[in-house]
Amino acid sequence: MSDATAVPLDLENTLYLDLKDGRVVIQLLPDLAPKHVERVKTLARQGFYDNTPFHRVIEGFMAQGGDPTGTGTGGSKLGTVPAEFTRTRRFLRGTVGAARAQDPNSADSQFFIMFAPAPSLDGNYTIWGQVVSGMEFVDKIKRGSGGSGMVQNPDRIVHLRVAADVKG
Numbered sequence: 001m002s003d004a005t006a007v008p009l010d011l012e013n014t015l016y017l018d019l020k021d022g023r024v025v026i027q028l029l030p031d032l033a034p035k036h037v038e039r040v041k042t043l044a045r046q047g048f049y050d051n052t053p054f055h056r057v058i059e060g061f062m063a064q065g066g067d068p069t070g071t072g073t074g075g076s077k078l079g080t081v082p083a084e085f086t087r088t089r090r091f092l093r094g095t096v097g098a099a100r101a102q103d104p105n106s107a108d109s110q111f112f113i114m115f116a117p118a119p120s121l122d123g124n125y126t127i128w129g130q131v132v133s134g135m136e137f138v139d140k141i142k143r144g145s146g147g148s149g150m151v152q153n154p155d156r157i158v159h160l161r162v163a164a165d166v167k168g
Contacts, residue, residue, distance in 0.1 A: 013037065015044060019141065020155060024094055024113075024134035025163075029127065033084040034121050036098050036107065036128040041162050043076055043109055049160035061118065063133045065100055065157060066110040072150070075108035083107070086125045091121040092166035094138075096129035098153065107108035113138050 017024040043049060048068070055072055056064040060103055067074040083104040084137060091097060099110035107126060112142040115138070131138060144151040 009132070009163065011164040012162065014168055015040070016159070016161045016163050018132070018158040018160070019134075019137045020158065021140045022134055023106050024137050024138040025132050026129040027132045028129050029089075030042035032086050032089060033098070033126050034126040035081050036084055036126050039076075039078065039081050039109070040111070040128060042078070044160045045165065048076060048109065051156050051158075053151070054158050055151055055154055056112075056149045057141055057144045057151050057154070059143050060116050061149070062112040062114050062140060064110060064112040064149075066099065068109075070154065072110075075110065078108065080105055080128075081107045084128075085123055086127060087123045089127050090099050091118045091125070091127065093117065094131035094135050095127055096131065097121065098126040098128055100125065115139070 013028040013030055014027060015026040017026055025136040028037045049066060052065055053069050053070040054063045054065040054099055055067055055070045093116055095114045097112050098107035101110050113131060142151055142155045
């Protein structure tokens with residue numbers, strides 16, 4: 001599809017994720033996960049994600065962020081969001097999902113962006129977005145080490161904004 005025929009993004013359901021290397025554009029999927037999309041937009045509008053680390057990054061799998069503590073156990077003050085699992089969409093490269101603890105209804109602010117497909121996640125985690133441009137910048141996020149993928153001196157989110165709120 002050429003740029004001339006591309007459907008313009010709904011700016012109210014688009015995020016600009018600014019990283020050290022450039023801007024990542026994420027299309028939100030409110031039809032798939034309305035509660036998660038609303039949570040992410042609320043937190044983005046509060047500036048919650050700014051300067052938070054990508055604390056867990058596993059080569060060939062995913063980059064996880066959205067925890068202000070950088071430990072993998074932190075979140076927002078808004079509480080948890082119930083699971084919105086789907087079997088109609090799969091975890092592929094560029095898919096954005098809600099991170100959670102063992103309890104399926106424990107998602108809050110943390111999210112992950114897939115580097116590669118992960119069929120084991122399909123139907124078990126909420127998908128709330130898809131990278132539509134800038135995946136090359138996601139690919140440059142500093143990787144963690146060891147089995148946990150925890151990152152020493154991690155890369156951070158510069159800004160995460162709802163596109164409709166960004167002027168120019």
